[in-house]
Amino acid sequence: MSLYQVTLRKNDSPENSRVVEIDAPSREQAAANALQTGYRVALIKALPGDTRGHISKKELSRKELIKLFRGLASMHKANISTSDALLFYSQGLPDPDLRGCLINIRNRIETGVPVHVAFAKEQKFGSTIITIIEAGSNAGQLAQAFSSLARRIKxxxxxxxxxxxxIMVPSVVILFQIGLFIYSQVYVVAQVEDTLASVHMAPDPLSKAIFSFSHFVQVVWPFFVCFLVAFIISLFKSSAVRSKLLLFGMSRWNLLSKLVKGLRQSAYVGTMQMLYANGVDLANASMLAAKVVQGTPMYEGFVKASQVYETTGIPFAESLKRHASLDPQVTHMIGIGEKSASLAQQLELLRDIYEEDTEAFMNDFTQIINFITLAIAVFIIGFVFAGSMLPIFLMGPRMMQSGNM
Incomplete structure (x- = not known):
């Protein structure tokens, strides 16, 4: 395969052109792959081999993957081959990079490369996706594999x-409210205090406490802002900080613990069900499914359970029970599936149960976060009012009396 840059010009307006990069075995094949309806090939340029390193190898967006796998699954169900399905789907795509990616995959398949290898060579698809495509291809169930991938990614x-x-929307609102609070304490309350001092009025005890708190905020706010900025940056940059903060929150808040554990168990069971239903044996399916929770405390337990099951021959449910941190319901139903030879059905049932439970936990979590955000907003607005308006209300009658004297 060589990399070619193909320039296309529109038939009815030659001044309009497009440039696409195509991986093809020859110039003729590159021209055929790049050709689009309403355009003609104007120029084909072979690119040096080292320019491949400049091509983006990042994974495709999940929205694009959902549309891609749904389209491929529907065409497979209509008895269209993978090669033709990729060709039909790529035609008319507005994104030249995605179109070139699919054409490259098709070209590899046409030369006899296995489907999963053709996808893997683009370096735009995760290892789990490649494994499921391989399992579906080996089992002759690519349509089911593509449908499963689209559903799971969705x-x-x-x-x-x-x-x-x-999380994000309430966080932005709270940050705005913190900024408003600091502004009111540093500038607004200070102006109120200066106004009262200019008329030689001594503040009452409550106003004095408000002004003292304002003085404290004026001293510490730069340090607080620096700490807050450093904390936010560390959240985005350091996975260790995020993990420790999450563990702390889970230890203090039962709903958050249920939500996070439900998300992880749902991802693990759902991935394992996809793999097992598409022909991957249980040991490999469980080992690959563990990768979806890699970096969490659950990962080591899942890996250990898979290794023990494969090497010792004890039931998989028993291995999970000994080494993995799972709800008893999961190990119980997996055990039933092993004994009754209905493991695929039991995994599918578990997947649906945990998806429903996790969605319920997510709704409860969202409602509580929204309530907390509203409570903080009311609290800060009350502080702003107390700091800026309350001293004026309290000192107003005294100032009027002083003016009448």
């Missing part, structure tokens, strides 16, 4: 969106 995207909404 659920992950939905939960990620809900979690981001539940």
């Amino acid at each position: 659920i992950e995207l939905l939960f990620a969106s809900k979690l981001r909404t539940a």
Whole structure:
């Protein structure tokens, strides 16, 4: 395969052109792969081999993957081959990078490369996706594999969106409120205090306490802001800080613990169900499914359980019970599936149960976070009012009396 840069010009307006990069065995094949409806090939340029390193190898967005796998699954169900399905799906795509990626995969398949290898060579798909495609291909169930991938990625995207909404929006609101509070204490309350001092009025005890608190805020606010900025940066940059903060929150808040554990168990069981239902043996399926919770305290237990099951031959449910941190319901139903030869059905049932439970926990978590945000907003607004308006209300009658004297 060589990398070619193909320039396309529109038939009815040659001044309009497009440039795409195509991985193909020859110039003729590059021209054929790049050709689009309403365009003609104007120029084909072979790119040096080292320019491949400049091509983006980042994974595709989840939304693009959902549409891609749904489209491939529907065409497979219509008895369209993988090669033709990729060609049909790529035609008319607005993103030239994605179009080139799919054409490259098709070209590899046409030359006899296995489907999962053709996908893996693009370096845009995760290891779990490649494994499921391989399992589906080996079992002759690519349509089911693509459908399973689309469904799983959609659920992950939905939960990620809900979690981001539940955390990010209230966080931004709280940060704005903190800024408003600091501004009121540093500038507004100080102006009120100067106004009272200019008319030689001594503040009453409550106003004096408000002014003293304002003095304290004026001294410490730069240090507080620096600490807050450093904390936010560490959250984004350090996974260790995020992990410790999450563990602390889970130890103090039962709902958060249930939510996080439910998300992890749902991801693990759902991935294992996908793999096992598409022909991957249980030991490999459980080992690969453990990767979705890599970096969490549950990962080591899942890996250990898979290794013990594969090497000792004890039932998988018993191995999970000994080494993994799972709800008893999970190990119980997996045990039933092993004994009754219905493990795929039991895993599917567990997946649906945990997805429903996790969605309920997510809704409760969102409602509580929204209530906390509202309570903090009311508290800060009360502080702003007390600091800026209350001293004026309290001193107003005294100032009027002083003026009448």
